Amino acid sequence: MTVGDGRYGSDAAYLHAQGVDVIATSLTDERLRYAYEKGHIPVYRAENAERISLTDGAVDFVLCKEAYHHFPRPPIALYEMLRVARMAVVLIEPLDNSKILDGVKRKLKTLIRGDREQQFEPSGNFLYRLNIRELGKLMTAIGETAIAYKGINDFFHGRFANYAAHELNIGALLTHSGITAQNALSRAGLLGFGLGCVVVFKGEPRADVCKALHVAGFKMIPLPRNPYVQ
């Protein structure tokens, strides 16, 4: 199930195209209905991430991409997503992991894009960036065993938005260069990754899953075990 998939169910449409059996959900279903009628998604429903109407363990996985940081009470949504997921919740979200050059990046964003506000978004919400350490603590407190994490950088400038991403053109070239430069700095530990793909497991992840994630560049973070609970 996707959560916060209100851009015409694009996350579910992608998964559906990969052969995944998926339910698209978002706070309202107008755009989802349109995507359904156009044949892009197989099933949809309106769901508030903070109060999901499904039963416990109703779906295998929940994917929440670029939506968690909009929620007014993010941990409540996280507990809800964990409740309805049987195996894991996958978040693809902005990260809170500032490194030495992040101040410079913020200044560049103001210079290049004219960004004046970096804590609140025009849609009205506080930009709740995910902190991996804090997420690990939340999950340890409810007895979960592991999370997996992979850093991602992106680059967006409105001027390049209409250039084709996979063709040779100035927009694609500058976008790819922006990502490559950030990736190099992030790998050198000088710049925090702007985004992260985080897998929050329910129960112990299987060895083959850990191996596949490792091959895909994820870092496994085992959570501390509580010695007082058998």
Ligand SMILES: C[S@@+](CC[C@H](N)C(=O)[O-])C[C@H]1O[C@@H](n2cnc3c(N)ncnc32)[C@H](O)[C@@H]1O
């Ligand atoms: C930036 S869009 C992301 C859409 C899509 N996941 C993507 O990555 O393109 C954020 C979405 O979260 C939805 N949203 C905001 N608050 C929500 C809530 N409490 N429950 C479910 N969805 C919510 C919005 O309606 C919007 O569709």
